[in-house]
Amino acid sequence: MMSNWSEQEKQQFPDNLVTWYEDEKRELPWRENRDPYRVWVSEIMLQQTQVDTVIPYFERFMTLFPTMHIFAEAPEELILKAWEGLGYYSRVRNLQTAMKEVVELYDGIVPTDKETVLALKGVGPYTAGAILSIAYNQPEPAVDGNVYRVYSRLMEIEDDIAKAKTRKVFEKVVAETISQTNPGAFNQALMDLGATICTPKNPKCAACPVAQYCRSHASGTMLNFPVKTKKIKTKQRYLVTAIIQNNAGEILVQQRPETGLLANMWMFPSIEADKPFADLATSFKIGLDLPVYVNQESLGQVKHVFSHLKWEVETLTGIITTDEFKLPENYRFVSITAMKHLPFPVPYQKVWQLYLKTRSGMRDE
DNA sequence: AATTCGGGGCG
DNA sequence: CGCCCAGAATT
Structure with missing residues (x-):
């Protein structure tokens, strides 16, 4: 024109x-x-x-x-x-x-x-x-x-x-x-x-x-103006994640794949599906197949909106039941100090904040 | 041409 | 909630 x-x-x-x-x-x-x-x-x-x-x-x-x-x-x-x-x-x-x-x-x-x-x-x-x-x-x-x-x-x-x-x-x-x-x-x-x-x-x-x-x-x-037609619909995704500690008090973290959403960023071990999980702890254990004891009770949910999808993240806690296992390549146990040097996307920062809040609440009671 | 990539600010 | 923001890569 x-x-x-x-x-x-x-x-x-x-x-x-x-x-x-x-x-x-x-x-x-x-x-x-x-x-x-x-x-x-x-x-x-x-x-x-x-x-x-x-x-x-x-x-x-x-x-x-x-x-x-x-x-x-x-x-x-x-x-x-x-x-x-x-x-x-x-x-x-x-x-x-x-x-x-x-x-x-x-x-x-x-x-x-x-x-x-x-x-x-x-x-x-x-x-x-x-x-x-x-x-x-x-x-x-x-x-x-x-x-x-x-x-x-x-x-x-x-x-x-x-x-x-x-x-x-x-x-x-x-x-x-x-x-x-x-x-x-x-x-x-x-x-x-x-x-x-x-x-x-x-x-x-x-x-x-x-x-x-x-x-x-x-x-x-x-x-x-301007004229713009496109409207995008966001899809809902459901995740279960867990803050898992070993005997030394270190936290289990997982690196995401090198392609796709939040590539190479870190997170707490997570499983994802397009429908809510019926049995959180069991689904998590089966989904990750790690020797953990997972508490049945959820800390709560974290919600996060991306441009093209929404997450609802159930947050659990757990402990490692034995040190006798080999950690897969993309997993690591880190101190809280070391964890602060790893890049975490915002939804998992929200998860960590929820965890901290719950723990401080327990001390108050 | 359409979809996939984050996250926050604002009415 | 939906739209917008000093967009580009991938499919």
């Missing part, structure tokens, strides 16, 4: 937006400079993740891994721990794969060529555009959720943003209107505009620096 803007509008819009940005931009840790390493890390963290969530993770990450080389050489357990709670954990594993490649093939210099950047693991069309425009000042579109919302409103673009091919429509209109002199500031201005002014529910059009260009503002149709 061609934009419905006049040549004059196309010419003036980027300067107005960049001027607003220079004046009103948010001070964010990754905006201290244009270091491609920092820009890259921030863009990966910000995928599907809000700015306020990312800020403390980014600060810790830069303290832990001040350079690309240090990050590239870090053990996986440490990089997952640095990502713990952020979600989409393949992001940090792909990031390390890609940065190892940059260190080895390009002497640690992030490539400036679009095809080369796009070929890096975890770097798609949005992130490539963000890196090239912000770090290297190249006039590349970086189409994300903000850009869909801002441009669909600006030009009343009715293409369904749930469809894959729609991204190209927006890349085209951004390319037609991007600032040639300061594309990095321009793209970041679109982010700030989308986050602070052109918001999904209550857009603050009175404060918008580019309302004069906005077709949906003129016709009052802001809330009709």
Whole structure:
């Protein structure tokens, strides 16, 4: 689709937006400079993740891994721990794969060529555009959720943003209107505009620096945009997990498979099904086949919602009945101190909190 | 083209 | 509760 803007509008819009940005931009840790390493890390963290969530993770990450080389050489357990709670954990594993490649093939210099950047693991069309425009000042579109919302409103673009091919429509209109002199500031201005002014529910059009260009503002149709059809249904899953201690008071933990949900993260030994378990303790014993005594009484349930499924986790306790058995590869007995160094997904952090709460309650009684 | 990948914030 | 968030990889 061609934009419905006049040549004059196309010419003036980027300067107005960049001027607003220079004046009103948010001070964010990754905006201290244009270091491609920092820009890259921030863009990966910000995928599907809000700015306020990312800020403390980014600060810790830069303290832990001040350079690309240090990050590239870090053990996986440490990089997952640095990502713990952020979600989409393949992001940090792909990031390390890609940065190892940059260190080895390009002497640690992030490539400036679009095809080369796009070929890096975890770097798609949005992130490539963000890196090239912000770090290297190249006039590349970086189409994300903000850009869909801002441009669909600006030009009343009715293409369904749930469809894959729609991204190209927006890349085209951004390319037609991007600032040639300061594309990095321009793209970041679109982010700030989308986050602070052109918001999904209550857009603050009175404060918008580019309302004069906005077709949906003129016709009052802001809330009709962007058009998005897809609705996803979440599936319910039932888990049973158990805090199991040996005679030394160590906790039994289990590492998840290297692919799929929460890949390579740790958890308490668990079994899963699509229906509730009738007999928790028995199901658990049979499911795991370890020499444990499992208490019949549950500590309670932990609920957790993912983007595409829901977990209800029954939490049990147990003890090892004999040391005479061989622990499978993906299991480990760890002290509580050592456990704190392993990456656990949030639902299992909730399980641990439930366990601690129950124990403190027992002491009080 | 559709599904799979987390987790939190908000009306 | 459902939608959104500085999306990408896999199927």
